[in-house]
Amino acid sequence: MSWIVEKESTQEQLAEQFKQLMLERDILKIPGAHDGMSALIAKKVGFKALYLSGAAYTASQGLPDLGMIYSNEVAEKARELVRAANLPLLVDIDTGYGGILNVSRAAKEMVEAKVAAVQIEDQSLPKKCGHLNGKKLIPAQEMMEKIRTIKEIAPSLIVVARTDAKAIEGVDRAIERVNQYVEAGADAIFPEAFITEEEFKKVRREVKAPLLANMTEFGKTPYYKAREFEAFGYQMVIYPVTSLRVAAKAYERVFTEIFQRDTQEGCLQDMQTREELYQTIKHYDYEGLDQHIEKTVLNDIGENTKQ
Numbered sequence: 001m002s003w004i005v006e007k008e009s010t011q012e013q014l015a016e017q018f019k020q021l022m023l024e025r026d027i028l029k030i031p032g033a034h035d036g037m038s039a040l041i042a043k044k045v046g047f048k049a050l051y052l053s054g055a056a057y058t059a060s061q062g063l064p065d066l067g068m069i070y071s072n073e074v075a076e077k078a079r080e081l082v083r084a085a086n087l088p089l090l091v092d093i094d095t096g097y098g099g100i101l102n103v104s105r106a107a108k109e110m111v112e113a114k115v116a117a118v119q120i121e122d123q124s125l126p127k128k129c130g131h132l133n134g135k136k137l138i139p140a141q142e143m144m145e146k147i148r149t150i151k152e153i154a155p156s157l158i159v160v161a162r163t164d165a166k167a168i169e170g171v172d173r174a175i176e177r178v179n180q181y182v183e184a185g186a187d188a189i190f191p192e193a194f195i196t197e198e199e200f201k202k203v204r205r206e207v208k209a210p211l212l213a214n215m216t217e218f219g220k221t222p223y224y225k226a227r228e229f230e231a232f233g234y235q236m237v238i239y240p241v242t243s244l245r246v247a248a249k250a251y252e253r254v255f256t257e258i259f260q261r262d263t264q265e266g267c268l269q270d271m272q273t274r275e276e277l278y279q280t281i282k283h284y285d286y287e288g289l290d291q292h293i294e295k296t297v298l299n300d301i302g303e304n305t306k307q
């Protein structure tokens with residue numbers, strides 16, 4: 001929540017930053033952040049932009065990624081991430097949560113949440129993860145209308161148009177579709193679930209827009225390095241669900257440890273310490289805002305010693 005103790009950028013400034021980063025020569029690596037803490041840690045490590053994944057958001061709610069969420073929920077989470085990190089955020093708005101009116105509401109809410117860029121896909125509802133079987137598409141014309149709607153309602157939002165067409169209609173048709181999406185106003189293109197180097201490069205040769213690659217785990221795309229995507233001609237790569245997947249495994253491990261051994265002591269080396277936590281969330285700066293709060297001195301705690 002550093003927006004209280006630090007100056008926050010405007011939506012237009014964040015969108016402009018995203019655009020500049022997207023156009024830089026080096027590929028932009030965008031990690032998924034599923035909450036304010038992961039956003040702060042990504043920033044601390046040095047990342048310049050963040051991604052809010054539909055898969056990670058739904059999983060964090062204990063839900064499948066099948067299009068059962070709404071724009072207001074995702075906008076609220078997006079606002080949390082922007083407030084925490086004040087970094088340009090790319091938000092996965094799935095299909096736009098329905099038809100044109102749903103897309104227009106989503107666009108408006110994303111701007112209100114200070115989101116820099118949105119990613120919209122051409123699947124029909126109920127949607128699926130792009131790396132799964134059984135996806136269905138909307139007609140290209142309908143997707144074009146959705147893109148135009150976002151640009152009309154929220155001109156400052158950067159639009160990344162994703163196509164899920166490769167698995168259903170093939171690479172050539174997927175490329176035809178994304179060229180139509182660029183014509184409709186998309187600022188960048190996300191060819192979903194591509195596999196071979198040749199496929200990735202073909203999109204580069206035939207599409208005149210910045211390109212985004214999805215380096216999700218346990219999917220169809222081999223583990224290409226960011227530099228390899230850069231060599232294929234891509235401007236951005238997302239790691240959408242990584243933070244959530246590692247966090248889930250980590251808390252499974254510590255919960256198991258407590259359940260089986262009656263103590264978490266064996267896991268302490270894997271934990272963020274109290275001091276690290278307070279530094280990350282700027283605890284001391286907040287204390288400084290209220291003269292009635294006595295300054296915390298961590299050395300006085302005694303750190304779990306038996307007395």
Ligand SMILES: C[C@](O)(C(=O)O)[C@H](CC(=O)O)C(=O)O
Nearest residue numbers: 053054055129130131216240
């Ligand atoms: C990018 C994606 O849409 C997401 O929600 O993050 C997912 C990621 C995943 O399920 O691994 C996708 O459809 O690729």
